[in-house]
Structures are given as structure tokens and as C-alpha cells.
Amino acid sequence: MTTILVTGGTGTLGSLVSERLRARGHEVRVLSRHAERYAVDLRTGAGLDAAVEGVDTVVHCASAQRGDVGAARNLVAALTKAGTGHLVYISIVGVDEVPLGYYRQKREVERIVEESGLGWTVLRTTQFHDLVVSLLQGLARTPLLLPVPAGVADQPIEVAEVADRLAALAEGAPAGRVPDMGGPEVLGFPGLAGAYLGATGRRRRIVPVRLAGGVYRALREGRHLTPERAVGRGTFAAYLARRFGPAR
Template sequence: MTSTLSTILVTGGTGTLGSLVVPLLREAGRDVRVLSRHARETADGVEYVAVDLLEGEGLEGALAGVGTVLHLAGGPKGDDIATRNLVRAAKSAGVRHLVYISVIGADRVPLAWLRSKLDAERAIAESGVPWTTLRAAQFHELTLNMVRTMAKMPVFPVPGGLRLQPVDARDVAARIVELALGGPAGLVPDLAGPKVYGLGDLARGYLKARGKRRPTMPVRIPGKAGRAYRAGDNLTLDGAEIGKRTWEDFLVERVG
């Protein structure tokens, strides 16, 4: 392994965001090491190290000589556990900057996976390792998967009051690399897409791009989560940095 503090370790480096971030780091002349669940050969100057963050085994070796960690890995559950394992190892290894990608609304929307994101944020902030956290809106890819799945139903359900401000993963990648190459900045302004949409608007845009029609049916999200979404707690309407690429631009690229 490369033993220089110029090395940047990326968790989730093969995912939607990580696969965009890694080439940008290489273009910036940085040595990059990627954590992966499965071993892979070095390619395009990028090292791949097999580590399961939920187990934490192998982190000590993976962090040898690393100055900056980009924690981009995430899932439906266990983010808090994985992050605590990473934080402990990063502190022991003398990491100088830990950069984390979180989600807008992690501190406001009462859902279990968002609570784990918030717990991960806290673990990083309390770690003693200099840190930067960026909360981003829902990626276009995730939005597309959602509306594509719902469009397979005979009737498209539209939760009343649910609004999204989807952001392009390329815009997020550029921002997270900028933050990683800079100094620790704590919690930075959120990053959201350039437009706010009701779910019905997103659905109609997708269906039009696919040349399909579906009747819609209003539904209500129950409980505290429903109230939070109707209140726009998943949005940052003031003070956010804004990405460039719109949902419409993305649909043209992906759907045609």
C-alpha cells in the first residue's frame, strides 16, 4: 500500500457517488484507496481493500498512511455502527480530515435510516478527528428508481404534500471533492437541486419521457414522518448551495 499522508481513503468508492468522486480525486493528482466488501485488483492507479465496515476488521491496515477519509458508504441500516468503527480506527491512525456525506433532513425527519445518519454525524463530530459534513438532497438516481417502481403499478400513488428537491450526483461529487481537498469545515451548507417538485410532477415528467400514462391517486403518509414531509422538513429552501443539473436534464440523459 502507498504510505503517504497524501493518500485519500474512500468508503463506498464503487457506489453511485463514489464512482464519480474517485476519478475526480485522481484527476487532482491524489493517491486513492477504496474500501470494498470484496477484494479487487488495483486499477487506474486506485487501490482496493476488502473491509466490512460493520465488522471493522482490517481497518487498521486500510488506514495506514491515510491523511483524509471520505466516508461515502451508506445503506438502509447500520450506518451509525459502520461510522463508529471507522471513526475509532481513523483516530488511532492519525487521520487529519474526515469528510462525511449525509442527508438533508437527518436532524428533522423521524425515520429510522435518517436517525442512523444523524447518529453517524454525531459520532464524527465527537470523534476528535477534524471533520466536514455535507448534507445533500435525494440523488436523481434514487428519485428515478422510486418513480420507476411506482409507475409499474396500475395507479400511481401520490402522497399529498410530499416535495423533493433532487440533486445530481455529479454536482455532489464535485462539491465533496472540493471539501476533501480543503481544510476541515464542520457542518457546511446543504446541497440541493435547482428545483422543488411535488411527487406528482416528478411522476408526470418520468411518464412523459417514457411515453406512458397512469392515473394518479392521492394518498396520505401517516404519523410523524408524514407531518415532517408535509412541513418540508426534508428540504432546505433557504441557505442551501444549489446544483446545476435539473431533473429534466437527468431524464433526457437516462430515459430519452
């Protein structure tokens, strides 16, 4: 039996990874600021050394809009001291090509992992279904219109499938940068918005809006997509039906 620690283990992805690893017979330590036993704030590193002692593998799912780089440095330092053999990190397709601040932060964490001297594995995936829905919910706040970025598509993926892949990677040997993992369909935002409105019974006029800047250009060029790695099975429509019921 292997001892595996999951950072962000109470979150959407981390909790699923933890469940799968436990079901496969591993001892799992769930680390987050709100975990009952291993309540650690990676940004300060307080309590981290004790949490990683005796751990064979770490799956690093914890992430935030700020502080990820410092947290990764703290984690790597603790794992190096503990002699942990394998660090698995979940990243995002396009972090090296889309000039978003959060993406730059994720790419820097990748570099820290790659240069850590530890055995490591990095998996990049496209956006989860629930993140796309959260974005559309925000855009649909106005009563009549739903503005969407013109010429931009997305490739949403089922989070449970990503959890399955991470659990399998955690059980294996360090593999470096593994092939990207994308959802089964590349869908334009008008189509995503229309499916969301149909699932929730809302009425809005979908309005494609042209934007400016390097981020918008990179998104229009599909730098955040991986159509050649459309290995996911769960579709956006299936996710909407499961979450909201039959289309209204």
C-alpha cells in the same frame, strides 16, 4: 500528493468522488466490501487498520439501511489510531427533523463524526435524481395508477455535482458542518411523476394519496428540503432526458 481513502468507493457517489480525486493528482484508496485491494466490511472492521494506514483524509460515502452506526464507530477508531487528519461525511438534509429510521441512523453517524476528536467536515444534500426515479419506478408497478404522497415535494440533485463538492471538501481543511446543498428546483410529486411517465412513455393516472404519521407530516412540511440552498444546476428533466432519451 495526498492519500485519500473513499469508503463506498465502488458505489454511485463514491466512484465519482474517487474519479475526481484521482484526476486532481491524489492517491486514492477505494474501500468497499467488493473493492479489489481494500475489501473491508466496515461493520466488522476486519482489515480496516491496514487500509487506513498512511491515509491523510477519508471521504465516508458508504451507507446502508442497517449497520451504519457500528461502521462509523469502527472507522473512527481506526482513523484515531492511524492519526488521520480529516474525515469528510456525506449526510442528508432533514436527518434531524424527519423521523425515519434511516435518517436517525445518519444523524447518529453525524454525532459520532462530530465527537470523534478528528478534524471533520459534514455535508448534507437533498436526494439524488436516481433515488427519486427508483421510488417512482416502484410506485408505477401497478398497470393503471401511480400513487404519490399528497402535498409532498422533493428537491432532487445531480450526484455528479455532489461528487464535485465532496472532492473539493476533501482537498481542504476540516470545516465542520458546511452549508447544505440542494437541487435547483423544489417539485411536487405529481409533477415529478408526470415528468417520469413522459420520459418513459408509460401511461398511469397520478393519484395523490394522503398518509398518516410523523414522517408524512414532516415531509409535507418540507423538513427534507433546503430551498434557500438551491445551488444545484442539473434539473430533474435534464436527468430524465439523459437517462431515458427525449420525452415520449
